[in-house]
Amino acid sequence: MYDLSTRKRALALVAQGRSLNSVSRETGISRAAIRSWRERLEPRPRMAPPDHPGPPSDESAYAYLLGLYLGDGCISGSPRGAGYYLRIACANAWPGLIDACEIAMRAINPTGRASRTRAQGYVSVTSYSRHWPRIFPQHGPGAKHQRRITLEPWQQAIVDTHPWEFIRGLIHSDGCRITNWTTRIVGGQRKRYEYPRYFFTNLSADIIRLFTTALDQVGVEWKKANARNISVARKASVALMDAHVGPKY
Known part of the structure; x- marks a missing residue:
């Protein structure tokens, strides 16, 4: 002593x-x-935490990540209370989606970091930052469909500039491209016809509205299959979606 x-x-x-x-x-x-x-x-002086970095500079990556977050993302506080974890669940069936999610998350996180945690049937892409609630101000208590979801003016400006990336993020989270089929009588014979279509499903009426507003902006025709499902089936609109979104991979 x-x-x-x-x-x-x-x-x-x-x-x-x-x-x-x-x-x-x-x-x-x-x-x-x-x-x-x-x-x-004589404690070492700590560096003052950096101010909020403001709107992300990589707007394209942000629009895509915003779509993923609104669909399958959540933000939770660190047990130590110093920051937050952004987690986006991605099904194992789509490894390309997992890669794209991690790339976008690294581009938006001020630290440039992200990681993956494997679970039964899916991968949770995770990134830690004290800024996530400001980067995604839609964060709040309870499920998204149980509270109001609106975009801040700076977010809306990014979505307006990069609507296809936003749409792609929403489809990659809560959407799909499928092939429907039907039969018709032609020349006395029943023939099978197949046609592709896109579906988007979400419990939040606000998120549904954000999706359809973006579709309107890019000229994609859509219909409400029901209160939770949006269908894109017209040939020209499916072709637009194929050119800018495409199936999950």
Whole structure:
């Protein structure tokens, strides 16, 4: 045990720019003890946390990630209370989607970091930042369909500039491209016809509205199959979706 004056003398030597090794040799006190005293008696000044970085510079990646977040994403606080985790669940069936999600998340996270956690049937792409609630101000308590979901003006400006990336993110989260079929009598014979169509399903009327508004902007015709499902089936509109979105992969 060392008295307070001994500790302060060792710390004074460190404050002069001396290395822990040299102070340890001169005083006979271990480096670990000196380091511990420095942290307790003279805490290192912490860097002030950076201000909110503002709207993301990579707007295309943000529009895509916003679509994914509104569909299959959630934000939760860290157990330590210092920041937040953004998690987006991606089905194992679509490895390309998982890659695209991680790339977009790294592009938007101010730290540039993201990781993957495997679960039964899906991969959770996860990224940690103290800024996620500001980057996605739709974050809040409860399920998204149980509260109002609207875009901030700066978000709407990004979606208006990159509507296809936003649509692609929503389809990749809560949508699909399928092949329907029907039969017709032609020349006395019943023939089978197949045709592709897109579906988007979400419990939130607000998110449905954001999706259909973006479709209107790019000239895609759509119909409500029911309150939770949007269908795109017209040939020209499906062709547009194929050119800019395409099936999951």
